Amino acid sequence: MRAARLDESGSLVDFAVRRIRDHIRDHDLKVGDTLPGEGQFAIELGVSRAVMREAFGALAALRLLDVGNGRRARVGAIDGSVMGTSLDHAVSTAQVSVAEVWDVRRTLELRTVELAAARRSDEDAAIILAAATAMANAPDIAAVTRHDIVFHQAVARASGNALFLQIVRSFEPLMVEAVPLAWKTRDTDEARRIVLHRHAEIACAIGDRDAEGAILLMNAHFDTAIGAVL
Numbered sequence: 001m002r003a004a005r006l007d008e009s010g011s012l013v014d015f016a017v018r019r020i021r022d023h024i025r026d027h028d029l030k031v032g033d034t035l036p037g038e039g040q041f042a043i044e045l046g047v048s049r050a051v052m053r054e055a056f057g058a059l060a061a062l063r064l065l066d067v068g069n070g071r072r073a074r075v076g077a078i079d080g081s082v083m084g085t086s087l088d089h090a091v092s093t094a095q096v097s098v099a100e101v102w103d104v105r106r107t108l109e110l111r112t113v114e115l116a117a118a119r120r121s122d123e124d125a126a127i128i129l130a131a132a133t134a135m136a137n138a139p140d141i142a143a144v145t146r147h148d149i150v151f152h153q154a155v156a157r158a159s160g161n162a163l164f165l166q167i168v169r170s171f172e173p174l175m176v177e178a179v180p181l182a183w184k185t186r187d188t189d190e191a192r193r194i195v196l197h198r199h200a201e202i203a204c205a206i207g208d209r210d211a212e213g214a215i216l217l218m219n220a221h222f223d224t225a226i227g228a229v230l
Contacts, residue, residue, distance in 0.1 A: 012047050016055035019045055021064070024075055034072045035065070078162065080169025088173040098174070105171050106222040108164065109152065113202065113218045115159035117211035124158035125207040132199040144196075145179040151199055158206065182225055195224065 023035065036044075038052040045052075060067040063079040090096045116124065131151035138144040149172055156168035186192045198221045205214035 012051045013054045013058065016041065016045060016047055016051050017058055020055060020059060029075045031075050031077045032066075033075045035074070037072055078166050080166035081172070083166065083170035084173045087170050091174065098178070101171070101174060102222070102225075105168075106219075108167060109155070109222070110215055110218055112156045112159040112161070112164050112168065113206065113214045114211045115161065115164075116155045117206045117209050117214045119160040120158040120206055120209075124154065125203075128154045128158065128206055129200075129203040132196075132203040135199055136196045141180045141183045144183065145176060148179050148199070149175055151203075155202075155206065195221075198224075 020035065020041065023029075023041075029035070035041075038049055038056055041047075041055075042049045042052045056065060056067060056073055059065040060073070060076075063076045063082050066074040066076045087096075087101065091098060091101060116128070120128070128151060131147050131154055134147040135144050135151065138147055152171075152175075153165065153168055156165040159165070183192070186195060198217060202214055202217045202221065205211075205217055
């Protein structure tokens with residue numbers, strides 16, 4: 001029986017991973033729902049607990065499972081940080097370029113800002129404006145970067161599309177590097193003021209439900225940002 005599984009999947013761990021994911025789908029489990037323990041899976045699948053422990057660990061690393069000490073594993077929530085790690089690795093190993101990443105990011109953020117202007121709640125608009133204001137009042141570039149990340153993720157959240165939010169979250173590791181780098185190229189107070197003011201303008205356009213204006217402003221923002229980074 002195990003030989004057949006190995007032929008099919010390549011390893012017992014791969015086999016176990018697939019069966020855990022099958023269990024989630026077949027039982028229509030949702031985020032936060034609990035799964036059977038490693039021991040029960042081991043018996044049902046005819047593998048060792050060590051194999052199941054490794055399979056659970058692999059799924060936890062991908063954030064597909066939420067595994068905590070002393071409790072049963074739960075179905076995990078989608079997490080853009082996993083994509084972020086992969087994207088950061090792809091850039092650092094020259095599989096994709098920073099220019100390619102920023103081209104994709106620009107395309108996504110033009111759509112998210114359009115949707116945000118159409119769909120935002122009052123709370124969304126307040127969070128976006130607060131992030132832009134915090135950027136303008138930030139004492140250093142580290143704080144500017146943190147609030148910039150919050151700003152763009154808040155815009156994505158306001159779009160109402162959960163996948164947009166997670167993809168924008170995946171850009172976070174690169175923004176941590178790119179925002180300070182771009183800031184250094186803006187070597188006058190006026191140049192930096194323009195960047196900060198642009199975020200405030202975008203926030204106001206979203207607040208005014210001005211989708212066309214928000215798109216134009218975000219596009220202008222990326223014209224400046226990409227030129228500074230590349």
